Amino acid sequence: MRLKIAIQKSGRLSEASLKLLEKCGLKFARSKDKLFWFGRDLPVDLLLVRDEDIPRLLLEGVCQLGIVGENVAEEKVIEALKGKPAHRLGPRLESLQHLGFGQCKLMLAAPQDGPVATVADLEGRRIATSYPGLTRRYLEKNGIEAEVVLLNGSVEIAPGLGTADAIVDLVSTGTTLRANHLVALETVMDSQAALYRTPSRLSAEQDALLDKLIQRIEGVQQAMETKYVMLHAPRERVQAIAAILPGAEVPTVLSLDGQPDRVAVHAVCREAVFWEHLEELKSAGASAVLVLPVEKMLA
Numbered sequence: 406m407r408l409k410i411a412i413q414k415s416g417r418l419s420e421a422s423l424k425l426l427e428k429c430g431l432k433f434a435r436s437k438d439k440l441f442w443f444g445r446d447l448p449v450d451l452l453l454v455r456d457e458d459i460p461r462l463l464l465e466g467v468c469q470l471g472i473v474g475e476n477v478a479e480e481k482v483i484e485a486l487k488g489k490p491a492h493r494l495g496p497r498l499e500s501l502q503h504l505g506f507g508q509c510k511l512m513l514a515a516p517q518d519g520p521v522a523t524v525a526d527l528e529g530r531r532i533a534t535s536y537p538g539l540t541r542r543y544l545e546k547n548g549i550e551a552e553v554v555l556l557n558g559s560v561e562i563a564p565g566l567g568t569a570d571a572i573v574d575l576v577s578t579g580t581t582l583r584a585n586h587l588v589a590l591e592t593v594m595d596s597q598a599a600l601y602r603t604p605s606r607l608s609a610e611q612d613a614l615l616d617k618l619i620q621r622i623e624g625v626q627q628a629m630e631t632k633y634v635m636l637h638a639p640r641e642r643v644q645a646i647a648a649i650l651p652g653a654e655v656p657t658v659l660s661l662d663g664q665p666d667r668v669a670v671h672a673v674c675r676e677a678v679f680w681e682h683l684e685e686l687k688s689a690g691a692s693a694v695l696v697l698p699v700e701k702m703l704a
Contacts, residue, residue, distance in 0.1 A: 406610040407448040408618070409468035414440065414453035418598050421506040422472045426451070428701075429621040449614065457481060459601075463498055466605035470615070472504065476511050476536065476575065476596040483538030498601045502622055505629070507598035508577075511536060513543075514587040515571040516564045524591055527551045533560050533569035540573045543593045561585045620703070628702040632678045633671070635695045637661065640668050642690040649685045652676030673699070 412422040433442035433451050442451035452468055459471040460481035478498055513532075515521035521530060524547050533554045534540045540553050554569050561581050563569035573593055576582060582589060600622065607615065634653070638646050647656050652675035659669040670691075678696050686694055 406608045407444070407450055408470060408611055408614050409450050409452055411452040411454055411459045411462050411468040411471040411473075413456040413459070413473070416456060418456065418472065418474060418507045419453075421504075421598065425472075425504060425506075425622065425625060428625045429618065447614065447617075449618065460498060461485070463601055463603045466603050469603050469605075469607060469611060470501075470618075471601045472598055473601060474507055474509070474596050475500070475599050476509070476539065476594055478599070478601055479594070480536045480538050483542065487538070497604060499604065500599045501602055502600040502619060504598040504600060504622070505626055507596075509575050509596050510577075510592050511539060511573060511594040511596060512576045512592055513571060513573050513590045514561075514576070514582050515590055517586050517588050519564070519570070521571045521590070524549065527571060530570040531568070532571050532573055533563035534573040535560055536573060539594060543573070561587060624701060624703045627675070628699040630675065630677070631699045631702060632674045633697040633699055634674055634678060635669065635671050635693075635697070636686060636691040637667055637693045638670055638689075638691045640666055643668060643670060645689050646670060646686060646691055647672070649682060649689060650674050651678060651682055 410426070413419045431447060431449055432445040434445055435442050440453050442453070444450045452462070454462065456473050456477050459473040460478050462468045463471045464482075464485055478500070482498055513524070521527060527544065527549045529551060531552045531554050532540060533556045535555070535557055537553045537555050544551055544553075554563065556563060560572050560574040562585060563572055564587065565585060571590075572587070576589060579589065600619075602615070634650060636646070643656075643658055647653065647670070650656065650672045653672040656670050656672035659671070661667050661669055683694055683696070
């Protein structure tokens with residue numbers, strides 16, 4: 406049995422998703438239409454689709470895994486469940502792993518010096534958004550009754566056109582808000598890319614493949630955050646130097662040929678290594694300090 410993974414075919418998550426899968430050792434034979442890629446080394450295939458289609462494909466069991474932004478997944482699940490009674494809501498998508506890229510915020514924003522300065526000011530107002538489900542859920546949570554205006558693009562210009570009093574939109578840097586004289590008021594949802602699985606039952610072979618893939622993803626993420634540090638130091642300073650190394654396990658200490666009082670220290674650091682750490686190491690007696698990236702890692 407094979408696994409199918411759906412990813413965004415183009416957009417801000419596409420390249421990062423492909424790089425992640427490649428770092429996990431997945432190789433694909435690309436089809437002519439570039440929408441279906443056949444897995445070579447592992448029975449894992451790739452579907453390249455619009456990001457808004459990924460949650461539906463997962464819910465319908467067309468694919469077993471999907472990489473999509475949490476904001477899109479939540480919105481499409483809310484849409485799929487709309488109008489259904491509680492006893493017929495059915496299974497939900499399961500988020501298996503945050504992937505550490507595609508970070509953004511779904512935010513409430515309004516014009517500077519306008520009538521909306523707080524959440525309470527939304528009462529009876531119009532709010533433009535591409536995420537009506539998440540917006541209505543946010544309003545209900547805050548006990549606000551307002552009109553939600555659906556826009557599929559250029560949401561930030563709605564207040565300037567007079568079609569809305571505020572907006573709920575994705576914000577990464579805030580540049581677009583400032584360009585349209587809008588002020589961010591409150592975060593509706595924090596989001597990043599995540600690995601989701603279908604609620605449909607998987608076979609034993611698919612479950613085994615899924616476990617292997619998650620283990621590799623975790624290894625890739627650990628490697629990205631991990632550095633390998635090598636240095637020389639006086640033997641009597643090893644303990645003090647080991648205490649400086651960020652997130653390091655017990656370091657490996659090797660004797661240096663012809664230098665009985667000096668050793669080589671090798672350590673895997675699971676936290677970021679900054680210039681300040683290198684300066685502290687030098688002050689503690691270290692020399693020839695090297696900081697190297699880690700390509701692959703299994704805990």
